[in-house]
Amino acid sequence: MGYFLTVFGGTCWAVSGACGQFLFENRGLDANWLVTMRLLLAGLLLSGYSVVRWRGKALEVFRSWRSVGALLVLGMMGLGLCQYAYFRSIELSNAATATTLQYTGLVLVMLWVAVTDRRLPRRSEVIAVACAMAGAYLLATHGDPSQLVLSTTALFWCLVGAAAFAIYSVQPRGIILRYGTLPVTGFGMLIAGLVLCVLFKPWHLVGEWDGVTVAGLIFIVIFGTLLSFCCYLEGVRRIGASKGSILAAVEPVASALLSVFWLGVPLGTMDFAGIALIVAAMVLLAGDGSAKPDQSEKSLKNR
DSSP, rough: OHHHHHHHHHHHHHHHHHHHHHHHHSOOOOOOHHHHHHHHHHHHHHHHHHHHHHOOOGGGGSSSSHHHHHHHHIIIIIIIIHHHHHHHHHHHHHHHHHHHHTTTTHHHHHHHHHHHHTHHHHHHHHHHHHHHHHHHHHHHHOTTTOSSSSHHHHHHHHHHHHHHHHHHHHHTTHHHHOOOOHHHHHHHHHHHHHHHHHHTTTOOOOOOOOOOHHHHHHHIIIIIHHHHHHHHHHHHHHHOHHHHHTTTTTTHHHHHHHHTTSSSOOOOOHHHHHHHHHHHHHHHHHHHHHHOOOOOHHHHTTO
């Protein structure tokens, strides 16, 4: 069950990215509106669930200025920027490329851990960095340095997404261990959604609206955000963080397959080679971890 839940969560993330690309290309939606509504609706549902389940304990995160500050950083610089950069890069390129390049953020996480632990990177980590950089190079240039396959803007947002992914992976560890994963993530999403509402004014509808558009939005919010996160979290709790991180490699692979067979994106040999190299980097980095259950959810239950 743990393996199934982890793979299911990663697959849902991949399908939500492909749904986003479909809505951008066929229904005229844009990343500004879609990301704002995704974070706002998912934040309301997840934080509401947390309050109902844990009552006052879920709101304890707002009782100290330090935790509120950490929550604001998570919401705006982690979740908000990560999600916006991800869907913006999909809008400018495609789901497979955006998803794969965002996972190069794992390299930044590895470098940060090495610096904070005051140690040199391990051999497997150095190889992983080389694989990730080579994969990103192939995706961006197809092996020809004189020709940039991605637009400069698309590459910029892919790299911003990778950096935000690294922030999201490292910054909230302390606050999550203290207050629990679901409340912190729910309130972080809600904060990000409210900030984006001020910037992008989502009450002005964009694009063509029909049953397909509504179904795509519902899938992105429910399956691509709430269920994917909860299933992945429960899967990692059952099988350990190391195995869970390796199984997360299903997301860029699934994104590539969906891009080719559903969205008709012409991925070539160099694209698949780049995706394979970045997935290999993920597996190498995850292989160094210990397979211990996630403690963040357990911490809230025990309080």
